Amino acid sequence: MAAKSRGSSGSALRWLGVAAAPAALALGFLWAGGWLSPHRVTQNRLMGELHDAGSYGHGFRRAHSKGVCVTGRFDASGAAASLSKAAIFHEQSVPVVGRFALGAGQPYVTDNPATVRSMALRFMPADAPEWRAAMNDPPVLPLRDAQDASDFFSSQRIDPATGKPDPARAKAFGAAHPWLQAAAEKNAHRVITSGFADDTYHSLDSFLLVGETGTKTAVRWAMVPVQPVAPADAEAGGRDYLFQRLIADIHDHPLQWHMVLTVAGPQDAINDPSQIWAQDDRTIDAGTLTLNAVESEDGGPCNGLTFDPLILPPGIVASDDPILQLRSGAYMRSFSLRSGEKRGPSAITPAMTQAPAAESEKKS
């Protein structure tokens, strides 16, 4: 053995030296993982809050749980080609896999026109990286960052006594987040349409288009229906009537949307999806989405995917909107959780998405 002659205090100091470095690293590691900061909004914490707010789980998406798969194509108009080098803005017949869903976390929820509706898309150009996008029908997102999201989902916690969120909590959330009030009011006064087919879906977050020469243009976009828009029915139909109407519509004729880009004006906030943009912003019709087939999620092409809005092709980059980061992380966590769970049948079954012989007559 080597020298042991420095006395016990020297030896203790040396042993302390041996232990200190690994201990410091271990502490740093715990800090980095969020275990020492209970107030940090972590992925696990948000999943817990969604669960407490009634998200069903069991193999289903933690939010937007009731859905159906669609397929079709996207044809660029060329009008946005100078703003972005992304293949999607240049090419014709880009294959698309998509998903329509209701925003709630319950996969068997009864269809209600007032529930947030979403359209998610995966664009797959033949020779370029894919693009995924997830859009909702309210025009803005009344959340500014991860803390807002955590506060909001906590306020939606299900009260075991009533089986519903406590209205007092929702009210308290509104009072504590006055900066979200304008967005909430804007969404509350939106036009509620008759179904998925005549709805407009918004990117919510802003993105930067990157041109061939590196020019950057901040945009939001909306999928605006070609189908005539009708107001929601006064009385709701059966449990799945919005989905059944969508299925009948797609079997009857391809459904189309224009992808309308809105270019940010000098006053528009590009890092905050809760901010409403100016009414006179320039818009560009970038192309047409055509959806011509519908399938159940069970065995369909959209279930084993997450529509992470940060899966972007060259020519589109994320803005510094914190909600994009939140969505990317939360979707990843939801996707890994649900993919490891046993999943029951979807509300919209393969039998329901079959081409109906007689169904098309009772449509609209």
Added chain:
Amino acid sequence: MKPAPSFSLVARVLHWLMAVMILSMLFIGVFMASSLGPGYHRLVSLHRPLGIAILVLALLRLTYRLRHAPPPLPSDLLAVLKLAAKGSHILLYALMVALPLVGWGMLSAGGYPIPLWGNGVLLPPILPHNPAVWSWLRSVHTVLAFTLFGLVLAHIGAALFHGLIRRDGVLESMTGRKTPL
């Protein structure tokens, strides 16, 4: 005591370069896997190329190690400690190779595009699209990362034990110092 033979310069450069990379990678990983904050995407985008760089370096280093025997451990070291040293080094090499491969494989099975640089340079998938496999590998990635972090801590503790308690020249054979601390 006589100075123990050192690791070669190549071995030392590879060791210290990878030490920095692997520790950074473990901290980036544990932070981003819990994060929903503003740095999330940037860290994920750094995690992938750093992981691939570690994989390439680990394979180079393993090849080098198999062709160049390291300096022997002190002859008076307890047999059980020698065994622990050998076993932990084998595990360290195994994890340096396995962790990037599991990460690459899990993203492949999840149907994710795997950008290596920017969003234009993609890695090809190494597994077919299978969400159940994605979920399983995602958990395996976490378990292996925690195992690697634990091993790294033990490795640092052992190195300091050699350097501060035994003062047998083993730490210096990697730091390159001529005399024990």
